[in-house]
Every structure is written in C-alpha cells, then in structure tokens.
Amino acid sequence: MEFLGYPPIFWVTAVLAVVLVGIAKSGFGGGAGVIATPLMSLTIPVADAAAILLPLLLIIDVFSLWHYHKDWDRPTIRATLPGAIVGIVIGGLFFSVMADHEQLLKVAIGVIAIAFVIWQLGKNVVFKLPTESIPTWTGWPLGILAGFGSTLAHVGGPPFVIYLLPQNLPQRIFVGTSVVFFFVVNLTKLIPYALLGLLTVGNLSIVVVLIPVAYLGVVLGIWLNKRFSPIWFNRLVYILLILTAFQLLIGDSFLRMALQG
Template identity: 60%
Template sequence: MIPDYPPLFWVTAITAVIFLGIAKAGFGGGIGVIATPLMALTISVTDAAAILLPLLIITDIFALRHYWGVYDRASIRLMLPGAVVGVAVGALVFGYFADNERALQISLGVLSLAFVAYQATRSMLLGALAQSRPPASAGVALGAAAGFTSTLAHAGGPPATIYLLPQQLPRAVFVGTSVLFFAAVNLFKLAPYGYLGLLRVGNLTTIALLAPLTYVGVRLGIFLNKRFTDRWFNRFVYTLLLLTGIQLILGENLIGIVVRELKLGG
C-alpha cells in the first residue's frame, strides 16, 4: 500500500533520487546533499531520511561494482572509526528531536545553507588545505563529522572531501575511497534508523517504486559526465538547495511569502 503522501512529494522524491544517482556517477560533485532537504519540503524530515537510506545503499552497490578494490586503506582505517561515533551522535540527535518536526526542519535548513556556503568557498578552502596533508587526528574528526551529517541529512560529502582531497590521491582512488566510506556509513546507519523506528514497513512500497530511478540517475550521470561540464548544473542545484534551506528554516512556502508581501504592498 502506498502511503498517502501529497502529490508534490512524488515530484520532489523523483528529482531527489535522480540527483543521488547522478552524484554517485561522479557528475556534479556533491549535489546529492540536496536530496533530503528537497524531500523534506513535502514530508517529515524523518520520513525523507528513512526513505532515502535504502535507495542510497542501492546506489552504493552500483558504485562499488565499478570501484571495487580501488581505495586508500590508510584513509579508510582513520575515517571509519570516527564515522561510527558520528553516526551514533547523529542518531541521538535524531532521537531527541524526533517529535519536534520544526527543530528538525530548521536544523536541516541550516545544514543546507552551510553546504551552500561550503560550495561557494570550496576552491579557496581546499586550495589552502592542499598545501599540507592533514594529521591522522583530522581523519578521525572529519570522519566523525561526515558520519554525523550523513545521519541527519545523508550529506557527509564536504567533511570527507576536506580530509581526502589534500591526500593527493589519484582520481580513481579518491572516488573509490569516498564510495567505500559512504557505503560503510550507510550500512552503519541502518541499525540506529531501525532502533528509532524510522524504517517503517509502510514506506517499502514507496522505496520499491523509487528504486529503479537510482539506476536511471547513475546512467544519466555517466552520460552527462562524458558530454558536459558540471559547472552550470552545480550552480542550478546549489541555488535550489539555497532556496530549499531558506524555506525549511522559515517553515513556509517562499512563493506564498512573496505573494503575501506583494498583496500587502499593494
């Protein structure tokens, strides 16, 4: 049985899942960060996160097949223990605010704006960090940060990139390390999501309907990667993420706010 979600849910869900697939294929950098905030515009934050987790694991399987055995063992050994701690802390936060949807929306909105700010300063930040390799303690700490943000919003890319990029790994090894790390993190998240009751049987039909789109997104990402630059695509996605983050914080439709202000002004 399909849950009684609003019609707009399917628009946001289909868009979010395709973006996830495109990102896993290596096109558009970290555009997958938009998936949870976008879906949270039409359903609860907890439902959005719970529906996306199995879909992320499916995309991980596609990506792991391509990058199997291609990863940096030293980075994985440092980051994964921290990620376990980050997932645990993220689960505690989720559990504490589970009954406070506005707090979760505001938190997700703030995270969205933080990711937009990161993207805007990414080149300068990573350029400065690339001057020297971060210490082992940074790998553990940034692994924890990635686990935390991934648990709340399936968006652990920025902390992981901040640690991995200065390692000056070959591109395939960099991508393969990221793929393996987040595949493990997503599996770690299953236990706390299940314990908190986020993984509901009622969402299985929705997940099954959306699952084929993960493959569509991956294939589309491969196609785009071969033929186009991701510059303008990134700008579009992060502009959408900016607007989504603002809307989550305000708790009101931005178009509705504009219309109301125009009426008051008139």
C-alpha cells in the same frame, strides 16, 4: 489523488530528489546529492525523508562499489571510519531527542544546506583546503562530523573531503576511497534508523517505487557527464538547494502553495 497515501506534491519532490542524487553520484560527483534530504523534507518529516533515501543511496553505492572495490586507500579508511561510527551514534541520538521537534529539525537541515553551499562556493577562495598531508589524528574529528552530517541529512562529504584531498591520491583511488567510506557509513546507518523505527513498511514501499527512478538518475548522470560541464549542473543544484533551505527555514513551501493552488 494520493498514491500509497501520499499526495502528488510528495511524489514531485521525491522523484526530483532521487533523480538528482542518481545524476550527481554517477555523473558529477556525489556532493550535489545533498539536495535530496532538504527537498523531500519540504513535504514529509525530516526523519522519514532520510529513511527513504538511505536504502536508495545504498543501492547506488553497491553499483559504484562494484567498479571501485579494489581501488581504495586503506590508511584513510582506518583513520576516518572509527570517528564516523561515533558520529553516526551521535546523529542517531540527535534524531531521537529531536523526534518531537520537527520544525527545529527542518531548520537544522536548512542551516546545513546553506552551510554546504557556502563551503562549496568558497572552498577554493575563502576556505583554503590543505594541500599537504594533515595529521592522522584529524581523521577522528573529521570522521565524527562526516558521520553526524551523513546520519542527519546524508551530507557527510565536506569533512571527509577535507581529510581526503591532502592525501594526493590518484583519481581512481580518491573516488574509490570515497565510495568505500560512504558505503560502510550508509550500511552502518541502517542500525540507528531501524532502532528509531524509521525503516517502516510504508517508507520501504516508497523505496521500492523509487528504485527505477534512482536507476534513471544514474543513467542520466552517465549520459549528461559526456555532454555537459559539471559546473552548470552544480550551479543548478546549489540554486535549488538555497531555495529549498530558505523554505525549510521559514516553515512553508512555495512549491506546496503553488501545487495546492
């Protein structure tokens, strides 16, 4: 039985993805939200998965921005945002060129997902992040990487964090700066997504259905944050992300096969 033209397997992955994004952003840090695009890409085209998630991310961003709109580091935004805009343009062009190569897009998303997990697990051991302030000019290339990754799979966090961490900002300013940066980035991404015809009535109707799910994820994140360590949540997400990435790389989904019998 289909709902809005999509089979149950799509709704399983969509609800799980959106709940995890809400939990990650409100309870344990938005980085874990990288799972969403790969997970949804198991059942629908990558571009559609990214397009459905973008308005939901913006809605969550607005809630976060309400709390942090006065607490952000302006020099950091000035250093990284111009590069991010360039990265968004490059990401949009990449989507346009790869529109007829869906399997290659899925492979790219799978590779990004695996690279993200490797970076997360090794950033404090193998990849030592700088602890002293880095040159302002590095904001441009890191911003480009953040904008590109965010446009392709909503995974622009690592490059931005590499620039942000050495600034040694107070925790609230650190979070607020990240919120402001990605709100502007996500807002800007609406332009290439619209030009590419991704914000269709069909995709937006799915967004409307998933808004309550996003809210549920936010509420769950706040509740879980008070009761559980983020370590266990992140481990669960990374395991799921690795499994999802391998499914994208091999070109089929165990979840799809299981649900279809």
